[in-house]
Amino acid sequence: MFQSHKTAKSLTWHAARKSVDSQISHPADSPSWKLVDDKWPEFGKEPRNLRLALSYDGFNPHSSLSSRYSCWPVILVTYNLPPWLCKKRKFMMLTLLISGPKQPENDIDVYLEPLIDDLKSLWDEIRGVYDAHIEEYFTLRGVLLWIVNDFLAYGNLSGCVVKG
Numbered sequence: 001m002f003q004s005h006k007t008a009k010s011l012t013w014h015a016a017r018k019s020v021d022s023q024i025s026h027p028a029d030s031p032s033w034k035l036v037d038d039k040w041p042e043f044g045k046e047p048r049n050l051r052l053a054l055s056y057d058g059f060n061p062h063s064s065l066s067s068r069y070s071c072w073p074v075i076l077v078t079y080n081l082p083p084w085l086c087k088k089r090k091f092m093m094l095t096l097l098i099s100g101p102k103q104p105e106n107d108i109d110v111y112l113e114p115l116i117d118d119l120k121s122l123w124d125e126i127r128g129v130y131d132a133h134i135e136e137y138f139t140l141r142g143v144l145l146w147i148v149n150d151f152l153a154y155g156n157l158s159g160c161v162v163k164g
Contacts, residue, residue, distance in 0.1 A: 001078070001091075002048070002140075008133035013082045015047030027051065027079040032145050043141055048131060050122070050142035051079045056149050061099075072098040074115065079145065119144055 002008045014028040027033055033051065037044030058072040074096035079086055095118075098104050098111050122142035129140040 002129055002131045002133075005132040008048075008131050010082060010085055011050075011078070011080045012047040012133075014080055017082075026083055027145070036143055036145065043143065046138070046141070048080075048138060048140065050140070051145050052119075052142055053077045053079060053146040053148050054144060056147070068101050070100065070102065072104055074098070074112070077148075 001011060014026060017026070017028075024030055028051075036051070043049055053076070055075045055077065056072065058070050060069065061071050062069060073094055076093040076095050077086060078091055078093075081091055085091055095115050096111060098108075104111055119142070122140070124141075126140045128137050130137050
């Protein structure tokens with residue numbers, strides 16, 4: 001995303017904008033965003049560091065209630081972008097697609113392990129990322145701020161019983 005001049009500029013939009021009221025108009029106004037900045041000030045000083053959300057839910061791709069086949073996409077959303085961009089399809093990253101005759105249930109951790117490893121390496125830092133807008137190399141870090149899903153998917157991710 002930092003290879004595109006326009007996108008790289010948009011990724012720091014949250015740091016340059018001015019909040020006009022006490023309303024939450026962007027995730028940067030949220031207590032979670034501010035908590036990360038307070039807890040890890042070095043992370044918060046670099047506006048290019050990524051704030052991510054993970055979304056996970058299942059669906060039946062055949063539109064038939066009798067079909068036993070399901071797909072479970074795992075999507076990462078970058079919240080550094082302005083509100084009119086962060087929910088656009090081109091900025092949502094399909095990181096994993098779990099498909100099969102049944103939902104992953106308690107095996108979800110096996111599927112998510114490579115993604116978790118990637119998120120850990122992003123937190124530790126990635127050196128030598130080129131920012132096309134500023135035309136310099138920098139050290140990139142990222143944090144997973146939120147997991148967005150419905151209650152049943154929450155049960156799969158947390159291992160808690162939420163039905164029956």
